[in-house]
Amino acid sequence: MNGNLVPDELDWVKARYECSLVQAFKTLQLGVQSDIEAINALIQPGIQMKFYLAAHGKRFSVVCEVNGTPSHSIDFGLKDDEIVVGENNTVTFTARLTLNNAGACKLQVNGDELEQWQVRRKALENFFFDKNRGRYL
Numbered sequence: 212m213n214g215n216l217v218p219d220e221l222d223w224v225k226a227r228y229e230c231s232l233v234q235a236f237k238t239l240q241l242g243v244q245s246d247i248e249a250i251n252a253l254i255q256p257g258i259q260m261k262f263y264l265a266a267h268g269k270r271f272s273v274v275c276e277v278n279g280t281p282s283h284s285i286d287f288g289l290k291d292d293e294i295v296v297g298e299n300n301t302v303t304f305t306a307r308l309t310l311n312n313a314g315a316c317k318l319q320v321n322g323d324e325l326e327q328w329q330v331r332r333k334a335l336e337n338f339f340f341d342k343n344r345g346r347y348l
Contacts, residue, residue: 221314230308230316235327236289240264240271242327243287243335247273250339262339273335285338294318296334306330 247262254260259278264271270288274281285303288295294306306318306325317324320333 217313223310223314226314226316227310230310232289232292232294232308235308235316235318236269236287236294239287239294239327239330240266242331243271243273246331246335246339273338275338283338285334287334294330296330298338304333 244264247264251261261276263274263276265274265284270286272284272286274284276282284298286295286297288297292307295302296305297303304320306320309317309319309324311317311324318327318330319325320330325333
């Protein structure tokens with residue numbers, strides 16, 4: 212490796228082959244499940260709200276349940292060569308895979324190379340913490 216963390220040599224063909232959208236989507240879903248567990252642990256006792264994951268094949272949703280009734284959801288889906296994130300049947304953003312110049316498989320959103328946690332935060336931060344939606348954690 213040289214000083215800027217770019218490998219001197221890389222089997223980029225193999226690395227790009229292993230940079231699979233299906234695998235990235237599965238990893239994203241596992242990370243979202245962990246985020247849901249973390250946010251549910253922070254909800255104050257007595258507040259009748261919880262989040263849960265509902266999986267549907269090539270899609271999954273994070274659902275907010277208030278007083279036992281689902282109220283809102285954020286949806287993640289695989290479509291063609293991208294991951295689509297949306298709410299209320301409206302696309303919020305899409306993420307594509309890229310093998311960057313350092314040889315790392317990243318998700319690209321609006322031209323920015325992001326780590327998985329950054330994509331999850333982009334999708335879920337307002338959903339979990341927006342006080343205008345009645346979320347008082």
